[in-house]
Amino acid sequence: xxxxxxxxxxxxxxxxxxxARAMAARPMPHLDxxxxxxxxxxxxxxxxxxxxAGAGTGKTRALTARIAHLLQxxxxxxxxxxxxxxxxxxxxxxxxxxxALMRQPVEGMPWLGTFHAICVKLLRRHAELxxxxxxxxxxxxxxxxxxMKQLILAEEIDEKRWPAxxxxxxxxxxKNRALTPDKVPxxxxxAFNRRGIDLYAQYQQRLRELNxxxxxxxxxxxxxxxxxxTDLLQQYQRWFRYILVDxxxxxxxxxxxxxxxLAAGHSNICVVGDDDQSIYGWRGxxxxxxxxxxxxxxxxxxxxxxxxxxxxxxxxxxxxGVIAGNKGRLGKTLWTEGEDGKKVHLIGHWDxxxxxxxxxxxxxxxTRGTRGMDPISPDGMxxxxxxxxxxxxxxxxxxxxxxxxxxxxxPRFYERMEIRDAMAYFRVVVSPxxxxxxxxxxxxxxxxLGDKAQATMQKLARSNGVSLLEGARLAAETGAIGGKGxxxxxxxxxxxxxxxxxxxxxxxxxxxxxxxxxxxxEEDRPAAERLSHIELAERILDESGYTAMWQADKTPEAPGRxxxxxxxxxxxxxxxxxQGFLEHVSLIMDNEQEDGEPKVTLMTxxxxxxxxxxxxxxxxxxxxxxxxxxxxxxxxxxxLEEERRLAYVGITRAERVCTISFAGNRRVYGQWQSQMPSRxxxxxxxxxxxxxxxxxxxxxxxxxxxxASPVADLMRxxxxxxxxxxxxxxxxxxxxxxxxNQARPGLRQPAEARHMTVDAExxxxxxxxxxxxxxxxGYGTVVSVEGDKLGVDFDKAGAKHVLGRFLVAAGAAGDVxx
DNA sequence: TTTAGCATGCGAGAT
DNA sequence: GCATGCTAAA
Numbered sequence: 001x002x003x004x005x006x007x008x009x010x011x012x013x014x015x016x017x018x019x020a021r022a023m024a025a026r027p028m029p030h031l032d033x034x035x036x037x038x039x040x041x042x043x044x045x046x047x048x049x050x051x052x053a054g055a056g057t058g059k060t061r062a063l064t065a066r067i068a069h070l071l072q073x074x075x076x077x078x079x080x081x082x083x084x085x086x087x088x089x090x091x092x093x094x095x096x097x098x099x100a101l102m103r104q105p106v107e108g109m110p111w112l113g114t115f116h117a118i119c120v121k122l123l124r125r126h127a128e129l130x131x132x133x134x135x136x137x138x139x140x141x142x143x144x145x146x147x148m149k150q151l152i153l154a155e156e157i158d159e160k161r162w163p164a165x166x167x168x169x170x171x172x173x174x175k176n177r178a179l180t181p182d183k184v185p186x187x188x189x190x191a192f193n194r195r196g197i198d199l200y201a202q203y204q205q206r207l208r209e210l211n212x213x214x215x216x217x218x219x220x221x222x223x224x225x226x227x228x229x230t231d232l233l234q235q236y237q238r239w240f241r242y243i244l245v246d247x248x249x250x251x252x253x254x255x256x257x258x259x260x261x262l263a264a265g266h267s268n269i270c271v272v273g274d275d276d277q278s279i280y281g282w283r284g285x286x287x288x289x290x291x292x293x294x295x296x297x298x299x300x301x302x303x304x305x306x307x308x309x310x311x312x313x314x315x316x317x318x319x320x321g322v323i324a325g326n327k328g329r330l331g332k333t334l335w336t337e338g339e340d341g342k343k344v345h346l347i348g349h350w351d352x353x354x355x356x357x358x359x360x361x362x363x364x365x366x367t368r369g370t371r372g373m374d375p376i377s378p379d380g381m382x383x384x385x386x387x388x389x390x391x392x393x394x395x396x397x398x399x400x401x402x403x404x405x406x407x408x409x410x411p412r413f414y415e416r417m418e419i420r421d422a423m424a425y426f427r428v429v430v431s432p433x434x435x436x437x438x439x440x441x442x443x444x445x446x447x448x449l450g451d452k453a454q455a456t457m458q459k460l461a462r463s464n465g466v467s468l469l470e471g472a473r474l475a476a477e478t479g480a481i482g483g484k485g486x487x488x489x490x491x492x493x494x495x496x497x498x499x500x501x502x503x504x505x506x507x508x509x510x511x512x513x514x515x516x517x518x519x520x521x522e523e524d525r526p527a528a529e530r531l532s533h534i535e536l537a538e539r540i541l542d543e544s545g546y547t548a549m550w551q552a553d554k555t556p557e558a559p560g561r562x563x564x565x566x567x568x569x570x571x572x573x574x575x576x577x578x579q580g581f582l583e584h585v586s587l588i589m590d591n592e593q594e595d596g597e598p599k600v601t602l603m604t605x606x607x608x609x610x611x612x613x614x615x616x617x618x619x620x621x622x623x624x625x626x627x628x629x630x631x632x633x634x635x636x637x638x639x640l641e642e643e644r645r646l647a648y649v650g651i652t653r654a655e656r657v658c659t660i661s662f663a664g665n666r667r668v669y670g671q672w673q674s675q676m677p678s679r680x681x682x683x684x685x686x687x688x689x690x691x692x693x694x695x696x697x698x699x700x701x702x703x704x705x706x707x708a709s710p711v712a713d714l715m716r717x718x719x720x721x722x723x724x725x726x727x728x729x730x731x732x733x734x735x736x737x738x739x740x741n742q743a744r745p746g747l748r749q750p751a752e753a754r755h756m757t758v759d760a761e762x763x764x765x766x767x768x769x770x771x772x773x774x775x776x777x778g779y780g781t782v783v784s785v786e787g788d789k790l791g792v793d794f795d796k797a798g799a800k801h802v803l804g805r806f807l808v809a810a811g812a813a814g815d816v817x818x
Numbered sequence: 819t820t821t822a823g824c825a826t827g828c829g830a831g832a833t
Numbered sequence: 834g835c836a837t838g839c840t841a842a843a
Contacts, residue, residue, distance in 0.1 A: 087832055116833045140833085215833045250832090282830065387829055389834095409831080450819050485819095606830045628829055646830085669828070670834040821843075828835095 030068035030101040038062040041303045042069050045242070048263075048297035049270040050290070054334045055277060055319070055652035056310030056612065063246060063272050064094055067112075068101040070242055078108030082240035082262065084115055086247050090610075091117070094246070111240065115255050119218035122236075129229060130221040135431070137212045142420065143436045144168045144214050151202050155195075162195075171200050175216025176252040176284025178223065180204075210435060219254040226261045237265035248273035248293070252284035260296065267297055275330050276323050279606060279646050281638070282631075291330060308334045310612050312341025314688040315658050319651040321685035326641045342373070343690040344651070345659040348677065352390075352620075352666045356397040359383065359617050362659065363403060363600055366615055373657065378404065380614035382601040384650050386626040390619065391602050398600070408603035418550065418561040419568055423585065425540050426578050429499045433467035442472065445549035447488035453481045469496070492544070499540050502531045503578065533577045537569050605650050616654035618647075621662045621678035647680045659692075660684070 034042060038058055041051045042065045053059035067083060070076040085091045091113045098109070111118060120138070127134040139147070148171075149164040174184055181201035186194065207213060213221065226233040243263050245251070248271035251259070263269040271293060278287040294300045308316055316334050323329070349355040362370075369375035383394055391407060398405045421444055427437035442457075443449040453475075460480065461471025475481040476489045531539075541547045547565065550558050575581040601613070620626055627643035635642070651658055662677045766772060770782040772792060784791030 089832095114833065138833090141831095218833080279830080280832085283832075388831095389828085392834095446819080448819070452819090604830060625829095630829055667834080819843100821841100823839105823841085825839080826837085828837105 028069070028072060029103065030065045030072060034058075034062070034065060035307055037303060037305050037307065038065070041305065042066045044270075044301050044303065045070060045073075045075055046268060048267050048293070048300035050248075050293045050300055050302045051270060051272040051305065052302060052330060052332060053272055053274055053305040054308065054332045055274065055649070056308045057305035057334070058307075058309055059272055059274075059305060060094070060097065060246075062305065063244065064097040064101055066270065067094075067098045067244065071098075071102065076242045079110055080239060080241040081109065081111060081244065082118070082242070083109070083112040083244040084118065084246065084259075085112075086114060086250055088114055088117070090114075090246060115258070116215060116218050119222050119258075122222055123213070123218060123225075126222075126225055126232070129225045129232075131208055132213070132221070133211050135211070137210070137427075137431060137434055138218070139207075139212050139214045139436070141168070143212075144172075146436055146439070147206060147210075148199070148203060151199055151206065155199065155202075167196060167199060170196060171203060172214075172216055173284060174200065175214075175220055176254060178220060178254040178257050180220065180224075211433075212436075216254065219258055223254065223258050223261065226258075233261060234265070236262060241266060241268060243269040245269070245271040246273075249275050249278035249287055249290045250280050250285045251289050253286055253289075254284075256286065256289045263297070267299075269297065274332075276326070276332065276645055277609060277649050279609065279642060279649060281635070281642050287328075291328065302330075304332055306332050306334055308336045309338075310655050311336065311652060311658075312338055312656060314340050314343045315651060315654050315656075317688040318344040318658070318684050319648050321688070322644060322651065322680055322683045323648040325683050326644050328641070342371070342657050343688050344684065345657065345692050346681065346684070346689050347659070347661045347692040349661060349663045350665060352393045352663045353397070355619050355661050355663045356393040359394070359619060359659075359661070360397050360401050360403055362617075364401075366657075371657075376614050376656070377598045378600045379598040381617070382603065382608065382611070382613040382615075382653065383617040383619065384603060384605045384608045384653065386605055386620055386628060386646070388604055390625075394602055394619075404597050404599040405602050406599045408601060409607040416561070416564060418564055421546065422537075422541060422565055422568055423582065425544060425546065426537065426582055428469065428496055429503060429536075429540060430579050430582060432469050432496070432500065435461075435468040438468045438472070441544070441546075442489075442492070445545045447492065448483070448485035449481070449489060450485075453485050453489075456480050469493070495540075495543050499536060499543075502536055502539070503533070505531075533575070533581070534569060534572050537572055537578065541565060541569075605646050608653050609649050612653055612655055614655045615657045616650070616659070618650045618658065618660045619662075620666075621647075621660050621681055622666065622675035623678050624675065625666070625668075626678055627680065644680065644683075 031039060031042065035058075038061065041049070041062045045066075051059070051062065053062065067081060070081060071078060083094065085094060095109060095112055098112075110121075113121075123130065123132070123136075124134045127136060145164050145168050148168045152162060152164055152167070179185075181197055181204060184197050184200065186197070207217065226236070240262055243259065245259060250273070259269065271290070273290050275287055275290050278285060278290070281287070289296075294302060311319075313336055316336055320334060347358070349358060363378065363381055365371075366373070366376045366381065367378055385391055385394075388409070395405070395407070397403075421441060424437040424440040427434045428441060431437075439454070442454065457468055457472040457475050459471070460474045461468045464471065464474065466474075472481075472489060473493055476486055476493060479486065481489055547562070550562050550565070553561075572578070572581055575584065605618075623629075626647070627640055631639035631643050633639075651660075660681065662675065662681065664675060666673055666675050766782050766785065768782055768785060772780055772782055780792040782791070783793045
C-alpha cells in the first residue's frame, strides 16, 4: 500500500476538477451525430448499464463518446475511469478515438487497457500481498508448457498419457473459471483425476519459487488480494469511479469476479457487448455473464443499439435469419436506413481447389466491377475461413494467379522460434535467475550441452537452492560438466556476465548472482556511460553465436529468420531499455507492416470479429467443417450455437456483398472426403439469397459432374443448397432430364432431421456390386447402400463412404471420360 | 549428441 | 498432408 505514495497514475491530472460552470459552457462535439440510442447510452452515466450493441451499430463510437462525455462534463477525471478491453489493439484504438473526440491529447487515462495490462500494473504494486516480488516475470504459453513438462517428468508420470500441453490447457481452463487448486471440484479433473489437481498445486508452487506468474494468475492474484484486503479493495473502488468494459460477452469467470469486486461500491459499471457475437467459449468466455448482467447488477439499464450502419438490408436479413436459430439470446433486431443491396450470394463447387479458383476469379472480376456493382478494391475484400488450414488452398491459388493477399493471424512475430530464442537471451541478461529462458538458450546454438549436462545443472541448482544459471556455473567450475560442453558453457556464462555488465553501465562490478534489483537503480548512472540497449542486443546475438547459427543454416527459411532478427533489433528502438521491451512484448503481440499494394485479406472468422469489408467471401460452409464437428461433439447444442454465432459474425462483416460457398469434396488430413453442405445454408432465408451459376465451368472435367447429385439433393428436400449444387457443374443434359422427372418436395425439413430422412429412391441408381467411378478415388465396387450413402471398395483408394451424387456408373459408355 | 525415421494427431488463439 | 515429438541408431 505504501506504493500509492509514489503512484504516477493517481497523481496525474488530479490537481483541478472541472466546475459545473465550465462544463455548461463547454461545447460537446463528441455528441454530434449520435443517434438517439447511442446518445442515451452515452449519457446514462450513473449506475449499471448494459449496452447491447449489435454488429455494425457504432459500438466503439458510443463507447468512446461515453468516455469523452465523462471527461468533458467533469464527471470524472481521466485517472478515475477504469476502461477495460481484451486486446492491446482495442485499447490503443480507444485511446486514439477518445483523444480525437476531445480534440486534444488525452493525458492520463492510465487505467485504459487490457484486463491483463491493468492487472500487471496493480499486481506490481501489491506483489508482496501475493507472495511475489514486484519484478515478477510473466510466462507465456510456451514457458508454461515447459514448466509443466518438468513437473510431469519429476513426478515420473507417463508423459504420453498426460501431455504437458494438455494439462497446461486444463489448468488454464481452471484459471479462467477462477478455480485455485483447492477449489477445483474433484469430478472436474477429468482423465487426470486427482493427479491433475496435485500437479496444478505443484505448478503454482513452482511459479512462486520462480517469482513468476502466468496470464491467468494476473487476474487470480488480484482477486485474491482484493478478497483478503478489503481496505485496499475499497480504496480502488473509490478510485475507479466509473468502469467501462468492452466486449463483455467475451469475459470469463475470473474477469467477471474481478469486475464485480471493483464495481461493488458504486455500481457505475457500463458493459458493452453483443451476446450474438460471443465466439470465444473455447477460451473461457462465458456468454452467461452478459445474459445475467441484469441480475448481477440490479437496476441495470439495458440499452440496445440496433441501427446498423454497415451492411445492406439483404445481408442483415440473412444474418438475422441464421442467428434466429439460437435459443438463449437477449434478442435484438438490426435494421438499416440503407438500401437492400445485393442478395447474399450462394454457390456450390466440386472441390476445395475449384472453390479457391472461382473465388480468385470473382475477386478479379469484382476489382473491375461485376454483377452490376461498382469496382471494389482488393483491400475491401476478405475471405473468412473457419479453420486456418483452409487458407492454404487460397494461398496456393492466389500465388499462381499473382493476386496479392495478406494473411492475418498466421504465426505471430513474437512467437517465431528465432525471436523467442533471441528474447530468451535478453531475458537471461536482464534477469539472470530466469530459469526458463536460460534453459531455452543454454544449448542454442548447439554447445554440446544435451539432456545429461542440463540435468547436472538442474541438480546442482536444486540442491544449492540457486538459479539454474548459478547451477550451471557451479557445474562448469567444479568440472561436473567437462570436455567440450564445459568449455562452451564457460564461454556462455562469461558472455552473459559481460553483457549484463554492459547493460548495467559497467560502473558496478557484477557480483555472481546479483539480484535483479540492480535494475531499479539504473537511472542513477549517466546515460552516456551506458552502451545503448540496441548495440547491446546486437552484441548479444553476435557473441553468443546465435546469428552465426542461422547464417550457417542452409535451409530455405534461414534468411527469413535473420531478417526477423534484424526487425527485432529495430523494434528495440522505441524502448528505453531491454527490460522495458521485454515487458512490452510479454503483453503485446502484434506486428503488421504494410506496403501500399492493395491486397485481399485472408483470415479466420474469429480474427474477423470487429472488422468490416465491402465484399466478404465465406467458403467452406460444409457440415463438419462449419459447423465444426469437434465443436458439436464436445459441446453439443452449446457448441452448435457458438458456431452459429460465428456464422452470424461472418455474414455481418460484409458491407455490400457477401458470398457463401461450399464444396462437395474436400481433402481433409490428406484424405478425400465428400462433404455435406452446412446446415447453416438451410437456415439462410431464401428471399435474401441468390444462387449463382459459375460461368466457365461447363465442360470442365467432362463427365465428372455426371453424378446423380441433383436427384439426391432434391430428394433430400433442401432447397438452397440443392439449388446451389445444381447450379454448379452438374449441368449435363442427362440430369436436366432427371430433374424434370423429379417432383420437388414442398416443405423444408429441420436441419437436425435432414440426415435421418434419406430417401432410398434417390440412390437407387446404384446397387450392391455395381462398378462405379469416382473423380478422386477412381474405380470401385459398391459394397453397401445406406440411404444416399454408399460404401464403396475402391480399387486403389480402398474402402470409403461416399454420396451417390459423386459417383458414376462405371462402364456406361460416355460416362467415364478419364 | 545428433540425426533420421516413424508414430501421432490435428478448431478458433488474446493476454 | 504436415508438423511435432519421440525412439533408435550413428
